[in-house]
Amino acid sequence: MADIERYKTPTSLAEATEILRAGNVTVLAGGTDLLPQTQAGRVHFQPTLMNVRRVPELQGIAEEGAVVRIGALVTITELLESALVRGRLGILWQACDHFASDQIRNAATVGGNLCNASPAGDTLVPLLALDARVVLAAKPDGAVQTRRVPLAEFLLGPGRTCRAPTELLAAVEVPLPPAGFAGEFYKHGTRPGLDIAAISIAAGARRDGAVLRDVRIAFGAVAPTVIRAPRTEAVLEGRAPDAATLAAAVHAALGEIQPISDVRASDWYRRELIGNILKRVLTHACQM
Amino acid sequence: MSETLIGKRIPKMDAPDKASGKTRYIQDLEVPGALHAKILRSTQVHARIVSIDTRAAKALPGVHAVITAADVPWQRPIGVGKDHLPLKTDRVRSLRDEVAAVAADSEAIAQAALKLIRVEYAPLPVIATTQQALAPDAPLIHPEPHGADSSAHLKVAGSPVAFTGKPDNVAMTFDYAQGDIAQGEAEADVVIEDVFRLHYVTHCCMGVSGVIAEFDPNGNLLLYSNTQVPFLHKREFAELLGIDPARIRIIQPPIGGGFGSKLDIYPFEPIAIFLAKITRRPVKLVFTREEEFLASPTRQPVLLKLRSGCRKDGTLTFRAVETVHDNGAYTSWGATTPFVMMQTISSLYRVPHCKYHTMAVYTNNPYAGSFRGYGNLQATFAVEAHMDKLAEAVGMDGLAFRLKNAQDPGEITPQGMHFKSCGFKQCLTTAAGRSDFLRKQAENRARWSDPAPVKRGIGVASMLHVGGGAKIYPSDGCGTILKLDDFAHVTLMTGASEIGQGSETVLAQLVCEELGLPLSAVTVVNNDTDITPWDVGVHASRTTFIAGNSAIGAARKAKKKILDAAAAKSGKRAEELGLSGGFVTSASGERLFELGKFLRSLHFSDKADLVMTTFYYEPPSRHQDKQFKGDVSAAYAWATQVCEIEVDTQTGIVRLLKVTGAHDVGRVLNRLGIEGQIEGGIVMGQGYAITEELRVENGVVRNPNFRDYKLVTAPEIPEMDVSFIETMDGEGPQGAKGVGEAPAICIAAAVANAIHNATGVRITALPFTPENVYRALHGASEPPVWNAA
Amino acid sequence: MPAKCDIAFSLNGVKRELTVPAGMSALEMLRDRLGLTGTKYGCGEGECGACTILVDGSTVNSCLMFAADCDGRELVTIEGVAVSAAGERLRDAFVANGAVQCGFCTPGLMVQASHLIERHPGADEATIRRGIEGNLCRCTGYRKIIDAVAAAAKEKSHE
Incomplete structure (x- = not known):
C-alpha cells in the first residue's frame, strides 16, 4: 500500500478543488468502499488523502425548480428519510431501501456510490432511469467552475468515470419526473439489501389511459456500466402493456444487455432474469 | 422442596459480560512482549x-524471524492423517x-x-476434482514421503516422524455391509437409484482463528488456543515438538464459535509455536477473514450414489x-465422516x-474437517429424498411410509446401535401434525399446473445422531473437580469446554439441582x-x-458428604435429609442448617475434605469393530x-418460511x-441448503x-415451531x-422434498441457490452423475 | 513519510486527543490504540457488523471508517452503550432472552440494536429484522436476538 503523505480536510468547495488542482488526490467521503478496497490492494492511495466531509456545498437535498439537487455527501439514510425523495423519486427511494445495511447506509454517500461506478451500483440504476446528471466542480484558474454531465456519459466502465482527477463530484441533479410517473426498482438477491445485485432493474412510466408514456428503463449488472435501455423504452412508449408488447420489450431488452458470467451469476441466468423480471416489474408498474 | 431448575429458562452465565463487550477472546488478549505473526501462503494450487x-x-x-521448512527440520506431520507438515518443504498442494x-513487532x-519473500514455483498439473484424482494416469498428490528429515532423537512412541507418501490419490476407504444386498434387491418390488452432489461450505465462526504461543525459560509451552479438544492436542503438540506433554499448558480464552472447526491441529498453530521457540518471545497469530475462508476447514463435499428398494407394502x-x-x-476429520454417514444409511430407518462403500480422495482443493453434523447432513439429504420417492412409488403418503420403517425403542440395529430411548415416531407425528403436513402437501401438489x-x-426429513457421547477414542471420559468453600460457594472445574453452546450454564445448573443452591x-x-x-x-x-x-457425580458425592455430616450432627438419618434453598432440610422440609454456616463448621472441624472428584468414563457404549459395528453411543x-x-x-429464489421441528432430546434441561x-x-x-457455498474452481x-459467501441474515430466518419429545433417557x-x-x-x-412438492422437480445437488434452482426448474442444469472411477 | 493526523473527539463521553496514521481504521484505533476490545474485527469489509459503533448518533462499521475521520465527532462504543440506562436494559433483554451464545457478534448487535430502538421505539418484528440485517450471527439463528430487541424496544416505547 502506498503511503498517504498528506491528509487534508477542506471546509469549502473552493478549498477542496484547490487541493485537487495540485494533483495526486484520493477523495474520501463515506469511506465504505475506500478502506476495504485499499486494504485489499484493489485501490492505491494517492499521496494526498482529502476528506471532503466538511465541505458544506456538498451537503443537502433541495428542490430547485424542476430539479432535485442531491449533494454528493448525502448519505443513503438521508435519502431514505427525505420526504421529497420518497414522494417524487420513488425508484431511487426503493433502491436506497435495498442498499446494503443500516450501518453502511448511514455512512455511504450518493457521491461515493456514483464515483465507484460499479456496474451493479444500487443508486445508479434509478438515477440513470431518472435522467440524472452529475455536477463536477474544478478550479482550473482561480475560480470554481462546474460542468454538468449526464449520468450515462459520466459512467465509462467498471470503476471508471469521466471525472478528471482535478474534479470533484459536487452533486447529482435529478429532473422531477412528470406527474403520475411511477415505477419499481428490483434487485435480484436473497437478502433485502445486503447483496450485490446479480441484476437490477429500475423501470417507470406514466399511465395515459391504456397506454404507457415517459417510459424509463435502466439495468444494473448486465453491462460494464449500469445502462439505459432506449430500444426497450421505445417498444413500450405509447403502447398498452399487453402480453405482446411485454414480449417485444423483453426481446428488445435482451438485445441491449451484455451480461458476463461471474461468481454471482452466469450470463445465461442474467438474461433469463432480465426477461422474467422486466415483465414482472412492468406489470407491477402498470398497476400503479 | 425448592423448585427444580430442570426445564427452566436459565440465562447463560457468561452472557452479561459478552453483551457488555467485556469478554476477551483470543483476538483481544495482549501478552506483554508478544510478537505478531503472519503466514505466507502458496500462490499456486499445485507446484x-x-x-x-x-x-x-x-x-x-521490526522483523524478528522469517522461517521456512528449512528452519524447522524437526517438524513432523500433523492432522488426522498425519500427512502434512506445518511448513511445506518442496511441494505445495493447495492454495492455502x-x-x-x-514474526515481527x-x-x-x-x-x-x-x-518481500520471493518464492519460485514450478507448477504441477492441478487435480481439481475427485474424478481427475481417480483417473488411471492421474498425477499423485502425495507421491513422496515428507517430514523424513526429522532426527531420530526426537522420536516419541507412536508418533510418525514422517509421512510415507501415497501410491494413489485415495486417502481413506470405508466399507460396511449388513445382510445380503442381493437378497434385499430380490425382495424389493420397487428399486430406485439416484446420484447426489453435496457442496463445500465452511464454518464461518465470527471469531477468526488465532493462537498465542509462549515458552517459559524452562522450555514449558503455554498455548492460548481456541481448540475444542485441549487435552488431546497437548499430546499432539508434544509429539510435534518432541517434548513431554506434561510441559504443555493450554488455556482456552472464550471461543468465538466452534461448530467442529477446532477439532484438529492446523498448520498455523505449530507455526506460531515454532516462531515462539525460535524468537524466545510470545507469538500471537490471528487470521484475517479472507484467511479464515481460505485456510480453515470445510464441510466435506460428497458425490453419493444411493440405491434403495422396498416392498409394495x-x-x-x-x-x-x-x-x-x-x-x-x-486428511483431516472430513475423511472420517463415513462413520456417521453409515449410521444414517443403516439405522435411521430399519433396513x-x-x-x-466410500473413498476419501486427495485433490488440490481446500481440505475438509469436521463440521456440526459430521457427514449426517449429506447422508440424510440422500436417504430422505429416497424415502419420498419410494413412498410415492408404492402409493403411500410420506408420513405413513416413514412411520412404517421408523425405529422403535429397544431396537438393536444390524450395525449394533441400541436405541434404549427412542422418540422417533413421536417426532414424526408431532412435526407432521403441528405443521398440517399431509393436507398442505396435497394442496401444494394440486397447484403444480x-x-x-x-x-x-x-417437505419432511428426519435424523438420527449420537446423543450420549461417541466412542471415537478408546474412552469418552470427562472429569469434574468440585469444591465447596465455607460460604456455600461451589467451584466446578470441568474438562468440558464452553464454545458458546452453553455447557458452562447447564453444568452449573445440574450441580445446583443436586445441592439445592442458586446458580x-x-x-x-x-x-x-x-x-x-x-x-x-x-x-x-x-x-x-x-x-x-x-458433574452430577461430583455433586452427589458432595451431597452425600454434607448429609452424612448433617445426620451425625442432627441425629437424623442421612436418607431423611435433603438440600434445598441453601439449607439442609428434613424430610418434612424443615430447615435444619443454613448450608454456608454448616460448611463453615465442617471446614473448621478436622473432617471437611470438601473437594470432590469424579470421572464419568464409560457410558455403556462400545468402540466400533473393524466391520464398523458397535453401539458407539450411550x-x-x-x-x-x-x-x-x-x-x-x-x-x-427459494424462501424458507417455516420450520416445524420435533426433537427427542431425552429431557429439556x-x-x-x-x-x-x-x-x-x-x-x-x-444456510447449507439455500444460501451458502464455498465456490472452489480449479483449487x-x-x-x-461475506459478500459472496452468504450466511443467512436476520430478515431471512423462518418462523420456527419447535417441540421437545422428552423420552427421559435412562443413562442421560x-x-x-x-x-x-x-x-x-x-x-x-426437507427443503429438497419441499421443492419437489412445490414444483414436481427433484433436485439432487446442493445448494438451492437461485441460479441452481432456476436451472433445475428450467431443464438447464447438469444433474450429478456417477463418474467415480 | 506517512501522514499522521492529530485528532480530537469524544469517546464514550470523554474527550480524547490522539495522533493516528492517516490510513488507520477507527476499528484499529479503538482496539489497538485505545484498548477498547469490545468492538470486534469480524471481516474488515463492512459485511458482518461485529465492529459497529455509534458516530454522532448513527451506527457505522468502524472497520470502514478512517480513524482520522473521527476528528470532531462523538463516538460511542459497546463499552459506552453497556453502561447507559438504555444499554443496561438492552443487555438484560439479551441475557434474559438467550440472545447470546459464543457472543462474538453480540457487542456489535448491542450497539446496532440500541440505535434501532432509539430511532424506532416499539419497533415491530419486520423493522427489527431489517434493522439488524448488517449484523451476522453464526450461533443463534437470530430468533432470540430479535426477541430481545423487541422486548427492549417495547420497554422503551412505554417510557
Missing part, C-alpha cells in the same frame, strides 16, 4: 517449490499451503515482510451406497440389507489444562451428556423437521439454551468473503441427551 528467498524480509526493521512465516510489519428391503469424498490436499410463478412446498453460588472453571480434569473435547453432541453426568437423539418454502419459478441450539442449528441448516476459492443426566448437532441435519433434505 514444486524451487526456491524461497527470505533475505529482504529478514532485513526489514504454508510456505513461510514471519506488529502485524503491519509482518504483513510488509511477507511481501412399504417395507424397506435394502440400501446400497457409494460415495466419493473430496478430501482436499490433506435389513445394507452396503456402504397453476400459472402463478410463486409456488409453495412442504449464583457456582463458578465454573473450564478452560485451563493445568486446572481442569481430563476430557476428550467438545464434539459429537457429547458435552451435556458426558460432562453433565460427570444414547441416540432423534428429530423430524418439516420445512415450508416458497419458490419463485421465475427467479429460482435448560429450555432457553436448548431452544437457542435448535434455532441456531435450523438457520445453519438453512481456487472464488468467494473468500436427568434424562437428557445431546442435541448440539441435530437441528442442522435435516433442513437441506
